[in-house]
Amino acid sequence: MSKRGRFITLEGGEGVGKSTNVGFVAECLEAEGLEVVRTREPGGTARGEAIRALLLDPAPQEPLHVDAELLLMFAARAQHLAEKILPALARGAWVVCDRFTDATFAYQGGGRGIAKERIAVLEDFVQQGLSPDLTLLLDMPKEAARQRLESRLRDRHEQLDRFEQEQADFFQAVRDGYLARAEEAPERFAVIDAQYTLDKVQSQIRQVLLTKVAAWR
Ligand code: TMP
DSSP: OOOOOOEEEEEOOTTSSHHHHHHHHHHHHHHTTOOEEEEESSOSSHHHHHHHHHHHOOOTTSOOOHHHHHHHHHHHHHHHIIIIIHHHHHTTOEEEEEOOHHHIIIIIIIITOOOHHHHHHHHHHHHTTOOOSEEEEEEOOHHHHHHHHHHHHHHHTOOOOTTTTSOHHHHHHHHHHHHHHHHHOTTTEEEEETTSOHHHHHHHHHHHHHHHHHHHO
8 A cells, every 4th residue: 555645735914935945845745756836826626716705705895704714714624625625645646735724823813813623623623634744924014014015916906806805914923833833833834935036935845845855765
């Protein structure tokens, strides 16, 4: 029977360069000869992507209740685990996921103020003990991240989604939430200083990955 694959997540606030670096992580692992499944949350499956659309739609005339937001995140996650993540890990593939439950603790916990004990109940219910093997947290001060996000949106003429429309104190709480999670599980987290140039950020990421790959093989 093949060895179980590894589960790697990327986390960080808006505008820290996460999407670019998810691709980079996948390429680094593929270069090591590993089978990689790249995915994201909320989303990753057809039903999960439909839930994502509900979650990100600003629809200001119909505000989404914070508990409904939390439950939708975990509904998408349950489908994602069953349909994609667990089967991939079982056949020995490495899963690289753009956000996972640390985002829920940071956004719904830190940002929205839901008690982390309530989130932990859903985490146990949906994940049944599964957690990432490695989490790369891209961290930078919220002002720098905001500038990057705004210039990206300007270039692409995109509209802000429901989360991006939040205010500075929300993003500060999200960042604090992530850093608190990293402090609680230092063996799982690698905190990457994302303020540097892309080259420097990626060399930090590569170093972490190669160390882990060597240890896990
Ligand atoms: P993305 O822009 O990184 O794809 O993520 C979509 C948004 O969803 C982002 O603003 C963060 C938010 N989110 C949560 O609030 N809680 C979660 O559990 C996850 C996975 C994402």
